[in-house]
Structures are given as structure tokens and as C-alpha cells.
Amino acid sequence: MKLSAIGFFAVASFALTHAGIKGTVIDESGAPIKDATVTVRALPNLLSSARTLSDEKGAFDFDKAKLSTAGKKALKKRGQSLIVRKTGFLPETLSVVPNKNYGNITLKRDPIENRIDSIMAKMTLDDMIAQMTQAKAPAVKCGNSICGSALEGGGAYTADFYANAWKQKIPVTYGKDNVHGVADVNNATIFPHNIGLGATRDSALVRKIGQAVAEEMWAAHIDLNFAPAITVPQDERWGRVYEGFGETTELAVDLGAAFVRGQQGDNNDAEWRVITTLKHFIGDGATDNGYDRGNAIMTDKILRQKYLPPYEAGVEQGALSVMASFNQVNGIHQHVDSAKITGILKTELAFDGYVIADWEGIESSTTPGAAGDYSPGLVTGISSKDAIKNAINAGLDMAMVPQSAEAFVRSMKELVASGAISEERVKDACRRILRAKIRAGRIDNPSGPAAYVGVTKNIGSTAHRQLAREAVQKSLVILKNKKVLPLKTTDKIFVTGTHANNSGLQCGAWTQGWQGTMENVPGATSIQAGFDEVANGARVATAEEAKTIIYVIGEVPYAEWFGDYRGDDFNNKIITKKARTDMSFNSTDSDIAQIKEWQKAGHKVAVVLITGRPLPITSLINAADAFVVAWLPGSEGAGVADVLFGKVKPTGKLPHTWPKDAKQIPINVGDGKKGLYPYGFGLRY
Numbered sequence: 001m002k003l004s005a006i007g008f009f010a011v012a013s014f015a016l017t018h019a020g021i022k023g024t025v026i027d028e029s030g031a032p033i034k035d036a037t038v039t040v041r042a043l044p045n046l047l048s049s050a051r052t053l054s055d056e057k058g059a060f061d062f063d064k065a066k067l068s069t070a071g072k073k074a075l076k077k078r079g080q081s082l083i084v085r086k087t088g089f090l091p092e093t094l095s096v097v098p099n100k101n102y103g104n105i106t107l108k109r110d111p112i113e114n115r116i117d118s119i120m121a122k123m124t125l126d127d128m129i130a131q132m133t134q135a136k137a138p139a140v141k142c143g144n145s146i147c148g149s150a151l152e153g154g155g156a157y158t159a160d161f162y163a164n165a166w167k168q169k170i171p172v173t174y175g176k177d178n179v180h181g182v183a184d185v186n187n188a189t190i191f192p193h194n195i196g197l198g199a200t201r202d203s204a205l206v207r208k209i210g211q212a213v214a215e216e217m218w219a220a221h222i223d224l225n226f227a228p229a230i231t232v233p234q235d236e237r238w239g240r241v242y243e244g245f246g247e248t249t250e251l252a253v254d255l256g257a258a259f260v261r262g263q264q265g266d267n268n269d270a271e272w273r274v275i276t277t278l279k280h281f282i283g284d285g286a287t288d289n290g291y292d293r294g295n296a297i298m299t300d301k302i303l304r305q306k307y308l309p310p311y312e313a314g315v316e317q318g319a320l321s322v323m324a325s326f327n328q329v330n331g332i333h334q335h336v337d338s339a340k341i342t343g344i345l346k347t348e349l350a351f352d353g354y355v356i357a358d359w360e361g362i363e364s365s366t367t368p369g370a371a372g373d374y375s376p377g378l379v380t381g382i383s384s385k386d387a388i389k390n391a392i393n394a395g396l397d398m399a400m401v402p403q404s405a406e407a408f409v410r411s412m413k414e415l416v417a418s419g420a421i422s423e424e425r426v427k428d429a430c431r432r433i434l435r436a437k438i439r440a441g442r443i444d445n446p447s448g449p450a451a452y453v454g455v456t457k458n459i460g461s462t463a464h465r466q467l468a469r470e471a472v473q474k475s476l477v478i479l480k481n482k483k484v485l486p487l488k489t490t491d492k493i494f495v496t497g498t499h500a501n502n503s504g505l506q507c508g509a510w511t512q513g514w515q516g517t518m519e520n521v522p523g524a525t526s527i528q529a530g531f532d533e534v535a536n537g538a539r540v541a542t543a544e545e546a547k548t549i550i551y552v553i554g555e556v557p558y559a560e561w562f563g564d565y566r567g568d569d570f571n572n573k574i575i576t577k578k579a580r581t582d583m584s585f586n587s588t589d590s591d592i593a594q595i596k597e598w599q600k601a602g603h604k605v606a607v608v609l610i611t612g613r614p615l616p617i618t619s620l621i622n623a624a625d626a627f628v629v630a631w632l633p634g635s636e637g638a639g640v641a642d643v644l645f646g647k648v649k650p651t652g653k654l655p656h657t658w659p660k661d662a663k664q665i666p667i668n669v670g671d672g673k674k675g676l677y678p679y680g681f682g683l684r685y
Helices: 069-074 111-120 125-131 194-200 201-217 251-262 300-307 308-317 338-348 385-394 405-418 421-437 462-475 502-506 527-534 588-600 618-623 637-642
Strands: 002-006 010-014 024-025 037-042 047-054 059-061 080-085 093-096 102-108 133-136 149-150 172-175 275-281 320-326 354-356 478-482 492-497 548-554 604-612 624-633
Touching: 047 059, 047 338, 111 320, 111 421, 125 133, 125 405, 125 421, 133 405, 149 421, 149 624, 194 201, 194 251, 194 624, 194 637, 201 251, 201 462, 251 275, 251 300, 251 308, 275 308, 275 604, 300 308, 338 354, 338 385, 354 421, 385 405, 385 421, 385 478, 405 421, 462 624, 462 637, 492 527, 527 548, 548 588, 588 604, 604 618, 604 637
Parallel strands: 024 102, 133 149, 149 172, 275 320, 320 354, 492 548, 548 604, 604 624
Antiparallel strands: 002 010, 024 059, 037 047, 037 080, 080 093, 478 624
16 A cells, blocks of 8 residues: 545545445544535546545445536546545544445534634624624724624724734634735846746746745744636636646646645645635636626536636635635636535535635626626615625635625625625625634734735845746747757847846836836846846847847736737726737737848847746747746746856746637637647757
8 A cells, every 4th residue: 555645635546446435434423414515536636536425424426426527537547536525523534445334424614613613602783793804904993893804905003903903803814815925025036927827847946936925024023925817717818827837737746736735735734834825716717708797608518628727726725715706607706606615615625714705896897797798786875785695605704895894794784684695604604704814823823914024134145036937947948949958158139129128027017016016126137137247248238239139028018908909899997908909919010020120130039938828929039039928927037047148958848839820710629620839838058
């Protein structure tokens, strides 16, 4: 027998050739446990599993279970474990024996539940509703109670933000989108966006990055991260492609789980652990035409095979929070989809943390649009009671209401008083939030978070910057090389282009401000400055002096729908920038003309592309002598020069299929289309 480990579970591996596995799940008193999740896992592949639920008598039988094709195949794979889970109980892991009736499988109550009982016994209903509320910092009071969480908002932090002065001493978690480093903090280490990490195929590296980000978050007193995005982007027109690791489920499973382990530790035991948030549940990368917050049209089979496994992996690694998505799935807004939130996530996957809304996400569910339409439905002020009722009853546990926290609390009290929302639902939500705070160590360490206070040497440390530089090195993908690379330090190199000496452009969005910045990021090294560090005097001041020209160009920063590609008819009242109308950055033609002019003068030209997604720019690639995709590399621009000079060998692989032209989009593995470069492509030297 070979022992290995995954998440919380010790695992025994056996060969299994057929099913016939059944048993009964009971608690310590002998009472049956309904809806316990029973999983047969083929390790270490998180994509290969068969799953069923116990019935009202606690019984399960894999011969009678409705399994997917993938589930049936999983029962025949080698290296199996039987994992039994139910919220409120410790998981039980057993070795798999073919055709075995396991009889009674007893789940023991998790000791953490006794602690939650003790805390909640001293709480009023108002206190519990307050825990379900995420307000805009620095405000933390919800009536006479204290909110459960706050998110970035600026302003001065008062004594109210600290738990030691409060009756229950339950800390306010402070949340922020630190998706590739601590945002809006000067001199923080900014790592490549997830699309670049997907190109590395390196889960060990991603785990280290998760830990480094957590350490810098703690230094800034931020303990709740709205990351990782474990989306599986399927359409390059979507403005959030770069937030996902790539177009395949496998990348999101492996790298998403690794990031969670890095942020929280193997068993939520790391000293520097923070609360991670898997997002956005579910289908955000699958919307029709790539419309942000649009409608994802899919079968249940596709949802479970392509988009659900990253959540299953994240849950098994101990993720404490999941964020609902703005999009619809088959016309149902994901903030009010009880079948997905309660039925699949909380019941089937046995997720026992809390589900949080996106920014004013409950309000966004009030006006869903037609299939494929961009329909954020955002309204000013108070959310309707129906929207709140639908979302909370669907399984949403915490409302992100930065603009309407008081109104949310008032409406919740009225809805509970009228019976539209049960007290049991409120208690369940509060219990889930407290469970996450205890596991994250926040109850034992109740000092409240305060933004930008107590920054230590962890912010932008030498070790973290070296890690980010390694990530840049491993993320670069070389698409073309006509004997230009690697460069020699004895050559004369001219580095130019719109993105050559601008660290804001190379970092992208979610760095300094939501939409990013066109200015340099404090503490960051631009690509041009990185050449000065690595080139040993090879960089020259003019093109005329150079043998080789490094032309660094690309997209400008964007976030969410601001990065969508679509026609002008997309504009609506909440848009302050027009969506892009064609899949190319504006200066492509002039860039090609410039490249040809340099080549005519006898220079070799290597293009370094800064981008958040594959672009249909075949003519530009054809024009260059060498073409390198650097994605959105973050603060450590010297990593680009490391690879171009051959100090580090290129290893990056495309995390997306690269299209020939805009007509091919969307293009993904398995759709029968032949792109300009296939998924996984990357030249070496």
C-alpha cells in the first residue's frame, strides 16, 4: 500500500477494476446522515473522480448512482481512495476495496463546531445578520452590531475597526483583489497575471507565489483575498481572459489548488494564512460572445466536466470562501442560482466555507437581460427585498454591499421577521463565516485589519522579487525565432516601444487602481531597465547603433468589461469607456511599417508582446524576426532580459490556442480549428 496526501486527507492507494461499493453514513449517535458526499478519487488526478450522495437513510451505492462517463472511468483507474464528507463533521478517508459493503461509516463531529456553538450562543440575530454584511471600509458598524467584513474603501481607520473592544471579539476581515500581488500598496511585489502563470505549467512555483502574496498581505494587514480566479476562459474577446490560468480545465485545477495551498497552508495551518476566495462561481469564462457578465449557455455535462473541477479541487485544498459570479448560466443569474450554490457547491462538493457576493452582486441580479446580452443590472442605492431574499435563500452567505450596507441589514431584519428568510438560514450563513474565521486563525488573533498600516520588510522583499522574476522567466513563450535569440552581451541592443520603459503597462490592471495605470508602478523594474541590469552594457541609445532591436509593444491595461471586444451598441449607462471593437491593439499597422523600416536598414527585430490574451495579429508576427509573448509580467521586468539573453532557457508554453485571425475566435483545444499556434506551443534554445 502506498500512502500519499491531498488537502486534508491521508490517502491509501489500491487498484480498482469495478464498482460495487456501498455503505451507510452515520453520526456518533448512530443516526443516519443524509446528503453526505461520498467520493471515489483516482489520485493524484483531481479530474478523475466518481461522486454520489447518501440518501435519507444514510445509504450510498455506486452501482445505483447516476455517474458521468468520467465518473465511470474513474472507478476503473488505479490509485483509489474513498472520501466521505459532510459539513460540520470531520472527513473520513478509507481504502477502496472492490465490491465491498462498508457497512456503517461513522463521521465524528468537527470540534470546531463546538467552538462555533459557544460563540453563537452569545450572539443576537442582529449580530448574525451583521456577520453576513461586507461594508466599505472604514465603516464597520451595522446598527448596534459589527459587520463581518469590510473591503477596500480608503479613509481613516478608527478604533471601531479593532476586535478587542467588541463584545464578541469577532474580527472584521478586510478584503481586497490581490490577484497577482498586493494591489495599491507602493513597492509591493507584482507577479505575472494568471495567464502568464498558466504558461509556466509550474504548480510548485504558483504555490510559492500564493505564499508570498499572503505574506505581503499580512504585512499590509489584509486577511481576505478575492483570489484565485479559477475561470476557464473560452473566448479571447472577454476582458478577463488574463485572470484565468488558461483555456483548459487541467490548468485551473492544478494551479488554482496550488495557489490556495500557498495562501492557506496544507491544512489551514500556515502562520501567514489568509482567506482565499475561489471565483467566480460559475461559468464566467464561458459567456456567449465573451461578454463580461453575460449568459453562459451550456449543458449540465459540460458544466460538470469543464467548469466545476477547479472548484472541487479548491474546496478539497481547504478554500474558505467562494465568490458568486455576475454572469448567468442558461439565463439564471449566479447570485440567485440555488441549484448551483446550495445543490452543487455546498451539498455535492461539501463546501463548508461561505459564499460571498461580488461587488453589489445581489443588486445586479434584479434585472437579468436576454441571453448573450451584457446586463449588469446595477442600480443605485437600495437592493430590492426580492433580490436579497432570492440570493440568501439560494445559499449566498455574505453580501458585498459597499454602497448599501445599512439598507441590506435593514431589509434582512424585515425579511427574517416576515418569515421570507428563516432564522436557520441566517444561522447557517453566520456559522459558515465563523468557521472560516476560526480556520484562518482570526478568532485567535482578533487584531482587526487596517489598510496600509504596519508595512514590514515583507513588502517587496528581495526573496519575493526574485520569485516574481523566476515566474517571468518561466512564463515567456517564444512563438518565432529566426536566429535572433538568444542575444549576446557583445551585441549592440536597442530597446524601444510603447511598453519598453513603462512598468504600469507591463503590470496590467488590478495593480495600481482597478483599471491599472499608464504610469510607472512604485518599486517596479521596467523591461528596459531590466535590460540595463542584464545586458552588461549591450544596450545602446539609438536604433542606428544597434544590431538587434527589441520592440516592446502591446495592450494597455483594462479590467472586466472595459477589456471586452464588441461593437458600439454594447455601450450602456454604466460604461465610462467604450468597449473595443476589433481584436488588435490600435497601432498594429504602424508597428509593422516601423519593423520593416528597421529591417530595410539592416537591423534584426524581436517583438516582445505585452498582452492579457492571444491576439489575431498574424501580420505582425510574420513581420518580426523573433516574437516573444511576455503576457502581463508584473513588476520584475528583468526576467524578460534573462530569457532573451539566454541566461535562463525558455520553457513557457501557450496556455491558449493562438488564433490566425479574428474569425477563428473563439478557438480552443478540441474544437477542430487549427490556430496559428497550438495550445502548449513554445520554442526552445
